[in-house]
Amino acid sequence: MSSPLDGLVVGKEKPSTMGADIQKGISIFNNRKSPTQPRTKTFETSKIGEVVGFPSQEIVSHEVVEQTGFRSLGLNSWLCENITSMGIATATPVQRGCIPAILAGRDVIGVAQTGTGKTAAFALPILQILGREPYGIFCLCLTPTRELASQISEQFIAFSAGMTLRCETVFGGENIRTQAKALMLRPHIAVATPGRLMDHFLHCSAVAKCFENVRCLVLDEADRLLDPGFEAELQAIMHNLPSANRQTLMFSATITKSISAVQELALGKALLFEALKDTQLAGRCKEEYCFIAPRVKEVYLVHILKRAPTWGTRSMIVFAGTVRKCQMLKEILSVLGINCVALHAAKKQARRHASLSRFKSGEIQIMIATDIASRGLDIPTVDMVVNYDVPLIPRDYIHRIGRTARAGRVGRAITLVTQHDISLVHQIEQLTCRKLVELSKLSEEAILKDMAQVFAARRIANLNMGAAGGFNEILRQKRSKCTK
CATH class of the missing domain: 3.40.50.300 (P-loop containing nucleotide triphosphate hydrolases)
Structure with a gap:
């Protein structure tokens, strides 16, 4: 029986039973060229x-x-x-x-x-x-x-x-x-x-x-x-x-x-x-990537969040590509007992303000957010940014990781990359003239230990969001109002 982790990259070790699409993606990604034309201006x-x-x-x-x-x-x-x-x-x-x-x-x-x-x-x-x-x-x-x-x-x-x-x-x-x-x-x-x-x-x-x-x-x-x-x-x-x-x-x-x-x-x-x-992105921000299979992105995220305190991380922002994914991650983490807040456009203004205030004050150390949090917010204690989804627009990457390493401080940005994201990462690296470094020292044993629990939490989160009066229904109603 194949392991659910087949096709993953853990640190610098590649599993022997790797899916063909993942194997091809890793080969292409690891052999990518460094940006060759330096950009000294953001426009002509x-x-x-x-x-x-x-x-x-x-x-x-x-x-x-x-x-x-x-x-x-x-x-x-x-x-x-x-x-x-x-x-x-x-x-x-x-x-x-x-x-x-x-x-x-x-x-x-x-x-x-x-x-x-x-x-x-x-x-x-x-x-x-x-x-x-x-x-x-x-x-x-x-x-x-x-x-x-x-x-x-x-x-x-x-x-x-x-x-x-x-x-x-x-x-x-x-x-x-x-x-x-x-x-x-x-x-x-x-x-x-x-x-x-x-x-x-x-x-x-x-x-x-x-x-x-x-x-x-x-x-x-x-x-x-x-x-x-x-x-x-x-x-x-x-x-x-x-x-x-x-x-x-x-x-x-x-x-x-x-x-x-x-x-x-x-x-x-x-x-x-x-x-x-x-x-240009300053060297104060350490930019890393982790190449993984799409089906276990949540598992890797949970593992990174658990490891973060050992890296000296005080608080972090996790960026998701959609409102629904943002809320889903919040629900999964809550089921797992990981305290966090979510910030996205589907929340009422009072709740958005409350979530941001709790994060800014240090009461909560993890914020899951869409790109509404990627611009301008000045929260000096943010040590790390995790791109759960690679941004579709390369310049949004600059704004996202700009939430850390602010005003002369140091920071860290980790991007979860699947075989579907390779082209986007190439565009980001060309824009920033910086090649992302592979995240190392992840424990395969620890990730395997978390996997069953995370998958169970994902099932519960899906049920909660799909229940009557749940988030999916609220989101449909909100979108229906916007189209009228």
């Missing part, structure tokens, strides 16, 4: 004006910006004191490159690795400019996820200590009438997700009118916002914003060419700051 700078709609631009590398404190960047003393009180002593390259230009009123595109302080790079100068002429709504900041919107608002408030700042966060899952009333009071800053803000604009002209004097527009995680999926929302929002005398700021770890919906975002000369070294 010669075409940036054509793509983004900026008539001209200046390209600045962080290599020519000297190490400096915040005061020399032109920030007022009260802001510098607030920054110092938060334990921030030195400006990062993206902050040094962008803050003076924003203070000077220029349009800016900031490209830098995750965890390098991009939020502070736009929040600090915006607060200083707002302090000269406080009115609402002065700044609109758009971001793709609810969790990131909440985090940006929190950082605006933290940086503005001593200043009577009114900042409103606008996203789905909350009472739209309450939000409309708050916006009509004209807060200084509105941080919003595009879908919910578009709903406000379409259903209440009075709310739209509150944005007619917006001085500053920020697109955070710009590469995601400028994807075709947000085109309708952005067009509706841009239609209600002033084009004259408006400063436009775009920040991301990667910028793509999907910008047709906002060809006229910035009308003046734009500064493109590209932190060349920071856009």
